[in-house]
Amino acid sequence: MSRPPTAAQRRVIEAADPLTGRLRGTEAQLAALVKRGLAFRHPRAPHEHFLTPAGHRVREAVPEPAREEPVPDTGVFAARVGGEEAAPADAAARLREVHGAWQGLLELRRMTNSDGAVDRPCGWERTHLVRAAALALEAAGHRPAGVDADGYRVRATPQPEAVAVYAPDARSLAACAATLERAGWQAGEYTDPRTRARYLLASPRRV
Structure with a gap:
């Protein structure tokens, strides 16, 4: 069973764009999320990072009212x-x-x-x-x-x-x-x- 994301990684996931799943973080943080299968690097320039469906599930599991x-x-x-x-x-x-x-x-x-x-x-x-x-x-x-x-x-x-x-x-x-x-x-x-x-x-x- 894969380990859950760290607190720092979860903060990056929680801060993702709520519509597109676009991520902001350090190269190390983004690379770690990619390695866990929670994010992917877009093949086209500017090669931004986005949440995968698994990453979206992690984000949706975070309580947020309304x-x-x-x-x-x-x-x-x-x-x-x-x-x-x-x-x-x-x-x-x-x-x-x-x-x-x-x-x-x-x-x-x-x-x-x-x-x-x-x-x-x-x-x-x-x-x-x-x-x-x-x-x-x-x-x-x-x-x-x-x-x-x-x-x-x-x-x-x-x-x-x-x-x-x-x-x-x-x-x-x-x-x-x-x-x-x-x-x-x-x-x-x-x-x-x-x-x-x-x-x-x-x-x-x-x-």
């Missing part, structure tokens, strides 16, 4: 799940951030899916369902709900590997379903038996 929810005003990108109290002040900057995050997620799919496929979700998305679905929607131009504005809302569900997506009308809900399906998710419409509200139940596609 990982599925965006944390405001921290300087760390988080997809808007809908219902946030305030929209980003700089819309153009937000568009650039969302585009960059989506491109980073596609690269993460390429690096971590066993066949290099970018048309279906990767392991990170399966452990961050709400954020992943929200990023797919926001990157495609859908508007998240705000305090005084209608839009999509992505919420966790008791079902494994499934999120609920709400939208203000049937047309918006169908558009969200089409976006998620293009992003590699399966989505079906359901009716809440109590409120009669229509919603999507979406889960990452495996094949």
Whole structure:
């Protein structure tokens, strides 16, 4: 059985980019993580280091409150799940951030899916369902709900590997379903038996 990472190595893992798994550390630290199978050195320049699926599992094992929810005003990108109290002040900057995050997620799919496929979700998305679905929607131009504005809302569900997506009308809900399906998710419409509200139940596609 392999030894667990040292405290110093765990700090490097915990500090990895939450979306791409990109690492920062000394050459010795990064080399040690590669040797343990927790990181790999990208073959293309500038030869940065990224977490492997095993490294991501180590990182996910570290307790962190409300990982599925965006944390405001921290300087760390988080997809808007809908219902946030305030929209980003700089819309153009937000568009650039969302585009960059989506491109980073596609690269993460390429690096971590066993066949290099970018048309279906990767392991990170399966452990961050709400954020992943929200990023797919926001990157495609859908508007998240705000305090005084209608839009999509992505919420966790008791079902494994499934999120609920709400939208203000049937047309918006169908558009969200089409976006998620293009992003590699399966989505079906359901009716809440109590409120009669229509919603999507979406889960990452495996094949």
